Structures are given as structure tokens and as C-alpha cells.
Amino acid sequence: MTDHTITVAGTAVDTRHWIGGERVASAETFTDVSPIDQSAIGEISRGTATEAAAAVAAAKAAFPGWAATTWTERARILHAVADGVEKRLEDLAIVETTDNGALLRSHRRGVMPRVAHNFRFFADWLLRLDHDDFETRGHTNHVSWDPAGPCVLITPWNAPLMLATWKVAPALAAGNTVILKPAEWSPLTASLLADIAAEAGLPAGVLNVVQGYGAEVGSALVSHPDVRRISFTGSVPTAKRIAESAAANLTPLSLELGGKSPLLVFADADLDLATDLAVEQYDNAGQVCLAATRILVEESVADEFTRRFVEKAARLDQGDPRDEATDIGPNIHARQLEKIDGFVQRAVAAGARAVIGGHRKDGLYYAPTLLTDVAQDSEIVQEEVFGPVLTLQTFSDEEEAVRLANDTRFGLAATVATGDRERADRVTAQLVAGTVWVNCFFVRDLQAPFGGSRHSGVGREGGTWSFDFYCDLKNTVTAPKGWKDHG
Ligand code: NAD
Numbered sequence: 001m002t003d004h005t006i007t008v009a010g011t012a013v014d015t016r017h018w019i020g021g022e023r024v025a026s027a028e029t030f031t032d033v034s035p036i037d038q039s040a041i042g043e044i045s046r047g048t049a050t051e052a053a054a055a056v057a058a059a060k061a062a063f064p065g066w067a068a069t070t071w072t073e074r075a076r077i078l079h080a081v082a083d084g085v086e087k088r089l090e091d092l093a094i095v096e097t098t099d100n101g102a103l104l105r106s107h108r109r110g111v112m113p114r115v116a117h118n119f120r121f122f123a124d125w126l127l128r129l130d131h132d133d134f135e136t137r138g139h140t141n142h143v144s145w146d147p148a149g150p151c152v153l154i155t156p157w158n159a160p161l162m163l164a165t166w167k168v169a170p171a172l173a174a175g176n177t178v179i180l181k182p183a184e185w186s187p188l189t190a191s192l193l194a195d196i197a198a199e200a201g202l203p204a205g206v207l208n209v210v211q212g213y214g215a216e217v218g219s220a221l222v223s224h225p226d227v228r229r230i231s232f233t234g235s236v237p238t239a240k241r242i243a244e245s246a247a248a249n250l251t252p253l254s255l256e257l258g259g260k261s262p263l264l265v266f267a268d269a270d271l272d273l274a275t276d277l278a279v280e281q282y283d284n285a286g287q288v289c290l291a292a293t294r295i296l297v298e299e300s301v302a303d304e305f306t307r308r309f310v311e312k313a314a315r316l317d318q319g320d321p322r323d324e325a326t327d328i329g330p331n332i333h334a335r336q337l338e339k340i341d342g343f344v345q346r347a348v349a350a351g352a353r354a355v356i357g358g359h360r361k362d363g364l365y366y367a368p369t370l371l372t373d374v375a376q377d378s379e380i381v382q383e384e385v386f387g388p389v390l391t392l393q394t395f396s397d398e399e400e401a402v403r404l405a406n407d408t409r410f411g412l413a414a415t416v417a418t419g420d421r422e423r424a425d426r427v428t429a430q431l432v433a434g435t436v437w438v439n440c441f442f443v444r445d446l447q448a449p450f451g452g453s454r455h456s457g458v459g460r461e462g463g464t465w466s467f468d469f470y471c472d473l474k475n476t477v478t479a480p481k482g483w484k485d486h487g
Pocket of ligand 1: 238384
């Protein structure tokens with residue numbers, strides 16, 4: 001064991017970058033802390049512009065070889081990566097839970113199988129891509145999905161490996177090389193992914209992982225002129241900074257950002273289902289971009305809805321995310337907890353009432369909170385909290401429901417609970433959101449376009465939309481044999 005390897009719940013994790021098929025250490029490190037008990041997990045290499053440049057150079061050098069690989073060979077290697085993820089599922093699950101505090105049971109049963117599926121899905125989708133051939137006055141048009149080049153992928157901490165591989169898999173399938181920069185609060189599983197990919201036979205330099213702070217190594221990556229795509233998932237302020245850097249090089253961008261999504265509950269809804277959907281919004285301690293954090297309930301059922309909601313929320317078990325029985329774990333970091341509590345206390349000072357919660361608990365745990373008596377233009381209704389904090393407002397008719405639902409600067413998702421199919425059609429048609437769920441939540445198919453409107457994002461990924469983004473589409477027009485243009 002070297003100084004650069006730490007052991008996390010029995011699993012060895014290399015704390016260095018992975019550049020050009022080699023482990024590279026930085027002179028400086030940063031401390032990775034577990035949100036479960038705020039203990040130090042280890043010292044991670046703190047990348048700078050030097051490592052960013054080295055990673056882009058490695059990705060650039062590996063690009064021609066990987067781009068020339070046949071589609072079936074690329075797909076075979078991506079399936080081998082998926083096999084590796086499945087083989088190391090337990091390691092990945094416990095390391096991720098230790099690192100970001102999300103539930104071990106969801107990592108085991110939902111998230112890590114989905115990580116493997118990300119690779120399988122995009123490998124298979126690549127082989128199904130249409131390559132259009134059509135004719136123009138005897139000439140053949142051939143549309144090809146050309147790889148774009150080195151892609152910088154920047155990801156957040158709330159679902160680290162899941163969100164990273166949702167980008168890594170299509171980027172690689174398309175024939176690009178990748179520089180992945182995971183969030184500094186959850187750097188570990190990206191390092192394990194580098195090991196898994198190398199074992200699966202991914203050539204050196206095709207996937208690079210660079211660790212460190214966004215303002216240091218992240219900003220150096222997104223401003224590098226040799227980068228051909230940037231895909232970012234994270235907050236709006238960071239997205240604006242990245243967009244400015246990308247603009248200097250005209251680097252195409254995909255941005256998946258925050259949300260303040262509504263859950264609309266109509267009086268004709270199955271109230272048991274509606275309250276289940278509402279309580280589900282506390283999943284991952286509320287650190288879910290898609291979370292429907294604004295509950296909008298039709299006046300006539302608001303009291304009954306609230307009664308049932310409170311009863312169900314009281315049954316949630318909050319505690320150590322490694323315990324099978326736990327429903328809600330800690331929030332990621334002391335700074336995030338501070339932010340969450342700041343939002344809640346300012347809302348209460350402005351007249352909001354905490355029906356449940358409204359306070360911190362020990363460590364990094366925040367009591368699941370429901371706030372009522374909130375004004376539509378207040379901070380708590382308009383801004384993303386990214387913690388277990390929901391607001392409840394009422395509406396008197398469909399028109400008001402839609403108006404309140406659409407009245408933020410975001411447009412990531414929306415959920416509608418109603419027993420009336422026609423109402424569902426009318427309402428969903430008017431909602432501004434990248435994804436709308438009717439009487440369900442969080443059902444996501446990789447074939448579907450995914451992204452947000454307004455400040456929730458730019459562009460869509462998923463299925464063919466991912467290949468649209470990660471490829472340079474080319475149309476080649478070939479004249480028929482013996483053809484001569486006589487003007
Ligand atoms: P963040 O914007 O603070 O950080 C995200 C990533 O960007 C990190 O890896 C960080 O190091 C990096 N970064 C920071 N500054 C940078 C810079 N100047 N240049 C390049 N990279 C930089 O976001 P966060 O707090 O880690 O994540 C939470 C946010 O992510 C929430 O707003 C949430 O809604 C959003 N999110 C969106 C989706 C989605 O699919 N729409 C999914 C998950 C999370």
C-alpha cells in the first residue's frame with residue numbers, strides 16, 4: 001500500500017488523478033470528509049492547471065485511436081466496463097455511501113446497477129443509431145456520427161457515479177475521449193471507475209479522471225482550447241462561469257442544472273398516492289435536482305393532505321445511511337447544512353410556519369421540514385434549497401395551479417397528481433419542464449430526452465440526444481459514377 005491509496009470500508013481507493021493510463025499525484029492535497037460522522041476519509045490529489053493540461057493532452061493524443069475503433073469494439077469494451085461495475089458493485093456502493101452519505105441500500109439496489117446499465121444502454125444504442133443515406137439528383141447523402149474530440153465532464157456530489165457515467169458512457173460510445181472531474185466532496189468512485197475501465201481494456205488516455213476544486217482544476221479544464229465538448233451537471237452560478245469560459249473557445253455545452261419543481265395535487269387525486277409522492281421528495285436528504293420541493297394542493301383537500309403527509313413523514317427513519325432501515329441520511333457537508341438552515345430560518349422570520357422540522361439535528365442531519373404560509377415571491381419558494389425542505393401552498397383552480405407551478409426561473413421537472421386523465425393532459429401541456437410525471441415520480445428511461453428549461457439547463461441528453469451532443473454530425477454527398485456538373 002502506498003501513501004496514495006486509502007482504504008474505505010475495506011476497499012482500496014487510489015487518491016491520485018488518472019491521466020494517460022497512469023496515476024499522477026499533485027503536490028497538494030485536499031481532505032475528503034464523510035458526511036456520516038464528519039470523519040476524514042483521506043487526502044486527495046488537488047489538481048491544478050498543470051494536471052488539467054496534462055489530462056487534455058492525454059485525451060487529445062488518445063483520440064484518433066479511439067475514434068477509429070469500430071463501433072462493435074467500442075460497444076464490447078463498454079459492456080466489459082459494465083461487467084466490471086457489476087463485479088465491484090458492493091465496493092462501489094459502500095465507498096459512495098461513505099463519501100456522500102446517500103443510502104447504502106439505494107446504492108446497492110438502484111444506483112450502482114443503473115451505473116452498469118448506463119454503459120450497456122449507450123453501447124447498445126450506438127449500434128442502433130440511424131445512419132441516413134438519401135439521394136439528391138442521383139447523388140448519395142451519407143450522414144455520419146463523427147466523434148467530436150476530448151470531452152470535459154464535470155459532475156456534482158449528490159449522485160456522483162450515476163451522474164458521471166450518464167455522461168461518460170455516451171461520450172465514449174460516440175468515440176470521444178474524456179476528462180472527468182468529479183465533485184471535490186465526493187471524489188472516490190470516479191477513481192474506482194478509472195480502475196474498472198482500465199481492467200475492461202479501455203485504452204490509456206481514453207478516460208482520464210482529474211481530482212480537485214472547481215475553481216482551480218475545473219476552470220482550467222473548461223477554458224482549454226483543445227476541449228471539444230463540455231457537459232456539466234451542477235448549480236446555476238457555476239454553469240454561468242463555465243459558459244463564459246466555453247464561449248471564448250466556442251466549445252459546445254450541455255448544462256444540467258438546478259430546479260424548484262412543483263408537485264400539483266388536485267382534489268380528484270388519490271390522496272394516498274399524492275402523499276406518498278410528496279414524502280418521497282425527502283429522498284437523498286432532499287439533494288435531488290428533480291425533487292418536487294413545492295407542493296401545490298387544491299384548497300378543498302389541503303387539510304386532509306397535510307394530515308396524511310405529516311403522519312407518513314413521522315414514520316421516516318433518519319440516521320446512518322449504512323443501516324438498511326434508514327430512509328434519510330445526512331446532508332453532504334457542514335457548508336450545505338448551513339445553507340439549508342439559512343433558507344429555513346429566513347423563511348420562518350418572514351412568516352412561514354414549520355408544520356414539521358425546521359431545525360438541525362446532530363451532525364450533518366437536518367430534520368425533514370414542511371413549511372406553509374409562504375409567499376409565491378419569497379426566497380423559499382423561488383430558490384433551490386437542496387435539502388429536506390418542502391413548501392406547501394394551496395390553489396383554488398387549475399389556472400392558478402399552473403400559474404404557481406410555472407412561476408419560478410426554473411423548469412426541470414413537474415409532477416401532477418390527479419384522477420382525471422383530461423385534466424392531466426390539459427395541465428401537462430401548459431407546464432414548463434423538461435420532464436413531467438403524472439401520478440408517479442422519478443421514472444427515468446435512458447431513451448428519453450433529459451434536461452431542463454429556463455435556468456434548469458441548456459440542451460438535452462439521453463438516447464439519440466446524447467449522440468447529437470457528443471458527435472459532430474457530418475453529411476457526405478457523393479456524385480454518381482460518371483457525373484459531371486454542366487452548370
Ligand atoms: P456546483 O455547481 O457547486 O459544482 C458542480 C461541479 O462543478 C463540481 O465538480 C465543482 O467542482 C465544479 N465546479 C465548480 N466551479 C467550477 C468552475 N468555475 N469551473 C469548472 N467547474 C467548476 O454544484 P453542486 O453543489 O456540486 O451540485 C448541486 C447542484 O447540482 C444543484 O443545483 C443541483 O440541482 C444540481 N444538479 C442538477 C442535476 C440535473 O441533472 N439537472 C443533477 C444533479 C444535481
